[in-house]
Amino acid sequence: MNYTGLIDHYRDRLPFGPEVRAISLGEGRTPLIQLRNLPSEIGFEGEIYVKFEGLNPTGSFKDRGMTVAVTQAVHEGAKAIICASTGNTSAAAAAYAARAGITAFVLIPEGKIALGKLAQAVVHGGVVVQIKGNFDDGMRLVKEVAETAPVSIVNSINPYRLQGQKTAAFEIVESLGRAPDYHALPVGNAGNITAHWIGYSEMTGQGTPACAMCDGQCKVPHAAVTDTRPVMLGYQASGSAPFLHGGPVENPETVATAIRIGNPQSWDRAWVVQRESGGWFDHCSDDDILATQRLLAMKEGVFCEPASAASLCGVIADIRAGKIAQGSTVVCTLTGNGLKDPDIIMKDGLKGLIQVPAERGAVERALLAHMNG
Numbered sequence: 001m002n003y004t005g006l007i008d009h010y011r012d013r014l015p016f017g018p019e020v021r022a023i024s025l026g027e028g029r030t031p032l033i034q035l036r037n038l039p040s041e042i043g044f045e046g047e048i049y050v051k052f053e054g055l056n057p058t059g060s061f062k063d064r065g066m067t068v069a070v071t072q073a074v075h076e077g078a079k080a081i082i083c084a085s086t087g088n089t090s091a092a093a094a095a096y097a098a099r100a101g102i103t104a105f106v107l108i109p110e111g112k113i114a115l116g117k118l119a120q121a122v123v124h125g126g127v128v129v130q131i132k133g134n135f136d137d138g139m140r141l142v143k144e145v146a147e148t149a150p151v152s153i154v155n156s157i158n159p160y161r162l163q164g165q166k167t168a169a170f171e172i173v174e175s176l177g178r179a180p181d182y183h184a185l186p187v188g189n190a191g192n193i194t195a196h197w198i199g200y201s202e203m204t205g206q207g208t209p210a211c212a213m214c215d216g217q218c219k220v221p222h223a224a225v226t227d228t229r230p231v232m233l234g235y236q237a238s239g240s241a242p243f244l245h246g247g248p249v250e251n252p253e254t255v256a257t258a259i260r261i262g263n264p265q266s267w268d269r270a271w272v273v274q275r276e277s278g279g280w281f282d283h284c285s286d287d288d289i290l291a292t293q294r295l296l297a298m299k300e301g302v303f304c305e306p307a308s309a310a311s312l313c314g315v316i317a318d319i320r321a322g323k324i325a326q327g328s329t330v331v332c333t334l335t336g337n338g339l340k341d342p343d344i345i346m347k348d349g350l351k352g353l354i355q356v357p358a359e360r361g362a363v364e365r366a367l368l369a370h371m372n373g
Contacts, residue, residue, distance in 0.1 A: 003029060006167045007067055013170070013202065013222065014068065014163055016075075023071045023100045025057035027064055028167060032175040032331070037299045044319050046328040049180070050296075050312065051172060054304055054337030058120060060258075061192060061335045062092035064168060065154075065161030070096040072160045073152040080105060082151040084138030086188070086257050087117030088336055093154050094126030105151060107131055107138040114257055114305075114341035134252065136263040156191025157265045165192055169199025172331055178226045179203065181328035186310040186335055187234035187243060187281065188259035190270035196333075197273040200229040230331070232279035234270065235314030237289060237307075243270070243281040255286045255344055258307035258336060280323075284313040290344060292316065303338035311335075 005024030007014060016022075035048045053061035070093075073081055080103040083093045090106035090113075097104035106121050110130040121128055131138055139155065146153050156162065173179055179200055185193045205224035236243060240252035240260050249262035264270065274281065284292075286306075293309035296302050311332040318324045338345070354370075356362035 005067060006064060006164065007071060010167050010170060013167075015160070016071065020071065020075050022067065023074055023096055024067050025063065025095065025099060027056045027067050029171065030055045030168075032172060033300070033302060035300050038295070038316075041299070042316055042319055045326045046181075046324075046330060048312075048315065049176075049329070049331045050300075050302060050304075051168060051331055051333045052302060052304070053168065053333060053335050054308065054340075058088075058091045058095045059337035059340050060088040060092065061165065061168065061333070062088045063096075065156065065158075065164040065191070065195070066092040066096045068164030069152075069154040069158050069160040070100055070102075073154070074100050074102065076152070078102065078150075078152040080151045081154045082142055082146060082149075083107070083154045084135055084142045085113070085117075085121075085155075086135050086260055087113045087340070088258055089155065090126060090128070091117050091120035091124070091340075094121045094124035097126065098124045103127060105129065107142055109134045109138060112257065112260065114343065116340040116342065120340075135261050136248070139263070139265060155265065156189050156195075162191060162195040162198060165195030166199030166202065168333070169196045169203065173200070173203045173226050176329070176331075179228050180230045180331040182233055182279075182315070182324055182330045183230040183333070184233040184235060184311040184315045184330065185333045186256070186259050186307050187236050187270065188240075188261040188264065188307070190234070190243075190264040190266035192333070192335065193232055193234050193273055194266045194269040197229075197232055197277065200226075204229055229277060232273050232277040233311075233314060233318070234274070234279070234281045235310040236281065236283045237310060238283045238285045241281075241283040242267075244283050254289075256289055256305075256307035256310060257341060258305060259310065282314050282318065284310050284317065288317070289313050293338070293345070297338070302334065304334040305336040305338050305341040306344065307341075308334040308336050308338075 006028035007022035056063040082105040094104045104126040203225045237254035239254045252262035292313035
């Protein structure tokens with residue numbers, strides 16, 4: 001049978017009957033890539049995998065939640081959806097709205113969004129509203145507007161978003177044959193770490209408080225597929241780390257624009273995940289995040305956006321600190337594709353370009369000089 005998207009594939013675990021038409025772009029089934037070179041470089045004797053969500057249709061994990069949220073919105077008769085976004089949500093919302101034939105309104109912080117993501121929202125026909133404020137201001141405005149306007153919110157406060165995003169945990173268990181020992185994710189709004197925990201909980205057949213977070217939408221009980229759940233690790237950028245500060249950050253700043261969020265909407269739920277899983281939150285500096293992004297690209301051939309690299313950056317630090325056990329299996333979620341936010345990479349990358357005349361000899365000399373160090 002041809003794969004037609006995660007709703008049809010996991011319909012028995014999602015809140016849709018057979019009569020509901022899926023709004024899909026073929027999302028899901030992203031690769032779980034085992035890192036072959038980095039573990040030995042950092043002295044780790046276990047296995048590290050990256051779940052590369054940047055290979056979803058719009059280039060980020062947001063597509064998983066958006067297919068479910070938009071499907072439900074259309075099923076309820078909505079003609080328009082709305083979201084606040086640092087970039088990836090706006091791209092996914094606009095694309096899935098276009099697929100459904102409805103309107104997407106997206107609020108973005110002026111000058112605080114990667115151009116690649118903004119281009120996606122524009123080309124898919126989204127109505128883009130730039131606000132003189134940050135993501136948290138946008139989220140507040142979305143909630144206020146939706147109280148009276150005929151629009152459906154598709155941010156992660158929408159429980160259908162989490163229902164879609166939980167399917168990444170299903171895929172990981174299916175690929176490994178079990179849950180990993182540790183699962184690391186970048187944390188911005190904290191919906192994704194929450195959704196993964198819901199997914200892992202469902203895979204074990206456990207009726208935990210975490211499953212109650214989906215507002216009763218999980219089709220439980222199911223037979224257990226695995227008997228363990230991972231320790232969940234959430235990593236934030238140092239300049240945008242409310243989970244480390246113990247409360248909202250008023251003016252979050254980081255080059256990792258996708259997690260530049262000071263007031264996470266899934267705050268309470270994420271703390272439940274941390275307590276239930278025995279995990280922790282930590283933070284990484286912008287310099288370390290960017291260094292990890294380059295390291296992953298150069299050593300493993302995987303190009304993720306800066307926010308994605310926070311998961312692997314934190315894991316490397318915690319392996320070196322002895323917090324992650326040797327011999328364990330670790331999965332790092334890479335939430336978005338590097339092509340969405342290439343500006344910082346290109347600022348440094350252009351400095352390394354070699355310019356020569358269009359002559360064979362000049363090219364050969366340049367190659368030899370590089371090969372000889």
